[in-house]
Amino acid sequence: MTTNNNLEHTQSLAKAGLPQFQFGDFTFDLGQDELKQNQSLTITKLEPQVSQLLHLFVTHPGEVLSKTYLQETLWPNTIVEQNSLYQLLTKIRRLLNDSSRSPKYIKTLPKKGYCFIATVSLVVEETKPQAHTEDRAQLPSTAPNYLWLWLVPALIVCFSAYAFFSRYDGEPPVLHYELQDVSYDLGLESDVDVHITEDLIAYVKDIYSLQIANKQGEVLHQLDSPYRVAFPTWQRSGSLLAYWRYKEDQCELFIMTPQGAQNHQAPSIACESAIRPVWKNTDELVLSVWQKGQLIPYLYRISQQDFVKLPLAIPRQSLYKGAVKAWNSDVFYLLNHANHTSSLIKLNGERVMNWGFPVWLAAYNPHNQAIISNDSSQRHALVATHVDGRQYEVFQTAQGLFTNVSIDQDGDIYTAIESWQVNIRDKDQLPIFSTSSIDYLPVSNRLGETAFMSRRSGVCEVYLHADDQVVRLSHHKGYEYVQFLEWRPDLSMLLSNRDLDLALYDRQGQVLQFTTELNEKIRNIGWFNNDTVFAFDGHQLHFYNLQGHLTHSQTLDAQLVYFDVAAKRWLVLKNRILYSHDALENSGIKLAELSNQQSNLLHNIRLKNNTLYWQSSWSKQDYIWRLPLIEQSQVEMVKQGNLIWHFDISPYEELTIAKMEALEGDIKRLAVVTTP
Template sequence: MAKQYWIGEFFVDLSRNQITQNKQPQLVAPKALAVLTCLAEKQGKVVSQNTLLSEVWPDTIVSPNSLQRSIAQLRKALGDDGKGQIYIKTHSKQGYSLECNVRWQPESQTDLHAKPILPECQNKIGHLEKNNDVPTKLLNWRTTLTFLFITLALSSLIGIRYATSDESQLFSVGEIRALTASDGREFASIYSPDGKYIIFHRFSMEECVNNIWAKNLETQQEYKLTEDIDSYGTHSFSPDGKQLVFIRTMDCEQPTTQKKCYQLISMDFKKALREPQPMNVLLECKTSEIRLPHWLKNNDIALLHRESTRSQLISYSPKDKQSKVLYQVDNGNIIYYDYSVKDDLFSVISIHKDSKHYVEILDSNGELISSNPIVFTPDSERKKYLVANFSPIENHLIFSTGRQFFTLSYNGEVKNISIPLDQPTFSPNFHPDGERALVIKGNYDSDIAVIPMNHLRSEQLSVNSHIIDRSAVAEDTAIAEPIGNLIAFSSNRSGNEQIWLKGNQPLVQLTKFPIDSYISGMHWDERGESILANVNNKLVQVHINGEQQHYTTPHLILELLHWHRASDKVLTFANIRGVQKLTEYDLKTSQFKVVTDKRINWADKTNNGLLVYTDNMDRFWLVDGIDAEPITALDNQGGDNKRFIIKDSTIYGMNNELELWSYNLINQHFNTLGSLPSNTINIDDIDKENVLITVRIASKKEVVEIVLKE
């Protein structure tokens, strides 16, 4: 059977799940297209409901409602309101028929601009609309002229609004304005369904928790919605705008498989505008994780649900207190999803078994409409996690890599668009009118400090006196040269994240990576001649003279954990079919192996090859040969997903009380070395008698609204 055919002036492409008219494609669910194809194969004849159900849903028991929904989708795509029944006719108690002639497209021909047949259904349209006193030819001319006039008028309006059909012109920004301006850190902002309010989180740097706030865009008045400060996640409105739903993360009272528990919370929004409201717990997860709630049109709540290492898209009914799986990827994983209230569609970003990113469009029941691999441009690949949201551009999502924005079509095509923002931003959330959007814009300020260990017990410790080279931007991942006095670290001080060297001489920028690059892990070789870094999910060896050697790996590298230069073995977190796994990569032979399938928080190796890792309960394990043995002396010393490092045979780590400790694997001796500054983010390296740490100076994030040009 041909995969493409014409129904009047509509071009049906089964391979793309599209119906196209006048170069304007519409995505249609595969089952609906299968119904249309069954009718097309028997054009002009009545096809019974039982026949359609058995052919389209073989070996599946479904109700006639499924068929009726498909017919409604088809009529909408064909511009048929169902009353005139121009294309698809209902025969009471019998079935349906396709009343329009069909022209099947040869498989070798894919030109959808070929002249379509304008058959009897087109004449029926004329018959329904014409005055009997008007001659048919004159009517046809008037219809043609009217069509041309409307087309020209629409083209003019589109030209005025968008200038061209190119996506870079669709996002011509007319104004950028800040909506929040406190000393706090604001993020996770959305519009209310009526567009009158924005909802956002205000974060406390001292307590590392947040409250949920609302702001009236007309009066500029702000409202604190939650009674208590806590750890809240992203939020969503009910379709009527009366309820707000969000995720609360907290420590499990009796952890079994994970330390954190998750609650789905709802709140009366109107009441919260008068005074902070208590939380209504809809759902609690103690052995799995839920995130990204979206309230659906049918009043169910969609969630991304993770058990073990893989995520699935589910819907939860607060009324029935039941959940069901909407979509999951076989031998792959879902990375992110968004929901369009306007179109009642899901967009899903996933990684499949071929390790490629896919963009997938689902209907509200989770039925797959389209699935296409994403064709990244070189500059759009520089993104750790692809967060793509629905946009006003038809059949397009939008995402950010930092200071660059990109459109992502439902077919997987990526294009760069220009938005004049000088600081990294998160992907935008659009106003219901599509004319403006919210982004989170700001700057994170952290520095590298080198502190002698004998100073850690001093009550007079001042971290400011130990910062190696102060800047007002993010700096981290400091590593000390093994046999010299150089310190390498990553910094944004030149506008993009680069590797810098600090020694007795002035500061030196070692690399010139492109815009929106990011570095996840660096290690010196044993001779201090080069640095291996994970840059944009790829391993790059950077020599002191600036020369670079790039390595090709079969999977994306999420984090570089350890590099043993003598054997050229690299310990990494790698993205394998959308799941983070602990892996080892041989730079010489290009061999790649998974070390363990367990969910790992962090890992490192001793000089003689012993592996130490922490699991998702922050317990330490030592792997000597095949078996992994728990290091019970380090129970409760792992902190909340904190990093550790190994020097020779000694582990150095930081607990939740910000105490630096050491544990010798040979004599099994544990020692508390002293207290680190309260603004310590990570311990980066141990340099003889010094500890290199990343300290937080400030974090400024604010909600910004971008207004598109008319």
């Protein structure tokens, strides 16, 4: 069958019998423009052109399709940039969890085109099926009938679902709540945890104190620490309390009694941060620790003082976000996926719950067996989700933002509601922009303009402050996170990331967004010259032109790679030693050796007047440093403090800081209301 006849044949099948294409772990429904992940049963609705491109691939398996052919087929009689095809390919690869380096589905053949390398089966279900009849075709050749294998996972899923749901008698009730004050002192109360059965709560007061109180808010004991403490967590059976303490670049786990007596101290573990521990039983906890930019789950045994990394089955391009103890006192694991959805899984990877938005805050309600989580707004409301898929809003606040939740056996929810203001201040210490957003990236230029990022609208947006006016340059609706913002050397454009993508802006708005094709989290980005940008993930350095095309790449293992456009040199930080290179292929000149404190969690790079500035974290304190880029210079500390989100240096070396101010947090109870 020729290419054209093959396409016409499948199109005729679409009219007659709605074909479905099976390949790898996926099923593509041409009639509905839907892609189903067979293991999780997750269905994604495809954009029309994404569906058309995938259709071209699955109807031509094993064939090399040139860029010209694909462009002419997708955009007939239309002139488009090559980047348009590139963007569609990127979307398909993300949906398929495919990699251009190690492809399972779409292989790139340089200067030739693309080839769909997976075996494709065409299953056609007749619109009026008859018993024991099925029209099945194999592309490009015949293959065994695997339809009976589809029934096995289907039966397993059905049986598992029955067993899972049958644990509960009747339909779980929908609960209603009223907001009550538990603590309302001045200052910040956060990280609350309630004991599931006893009249006890614990929370952090003003970062350095741990308070134990009853459910009415009467303080029973206070522990003051020289270091920051976080995430107290009660045993379910028993009354011991675990909590974290951050010391230098280590996380220390302590266990204490309600009276304040220390019961246990675990060995220190290297970390950047940690999140709430989960008691698995009286001797074991599931600990989630940030290490090298990733959240890693460990099993910790108190009796053995032993950390064991959990072999959690995490899909590619998904991120672990924490553990939840839920049904039958089992521990489940929260994942965020590349398509900005979330799921709760078992250790073996089996999914038990899904959300259509990123979930970072989750707790189990033993009263009605629901998971209480953040909603799609991320922080302004809580929703309940049941195992049968029912979901409804629990509570919405206009007072601040939900930052954590904990639930007792009666279904009462204890939560910290925090409010703050983050100001970007100019050289006169006057705020040029203020909001309750928690993320900023102020970056000024010689024209007196300041670009910055804010989540004021609920998503990361880029703004420009110029001539006493603030202009919004981006208008996004997704959850992509912005961590970097850089001016073009001639000051005519801005460069930012959006997760693993890069975006370009002029003074009117966003010009282009394209993928980096990096496999790991971006460490830093920048401009090589007015026509070339780069992105670095710790192992790969990629270069792109302003049309978003990857021009070349280089392998390099380092903590930091940054280009000094004015001096035309590379700055490379490796093993805490900062080098200057005129070319990365050449040996570098040692500029300075940084201490652990100066290099721990190094970020927010700024380069002004031949001086390098950066930010680090030590014992959860924020530090800003400066280093003149000449031999035998000494590193100087510029600023130290808590909750410094970002900073900038003006062309005149004046420090601008984006810092949380007017910080308040109170412990609230969402008490179950009995309805008549």
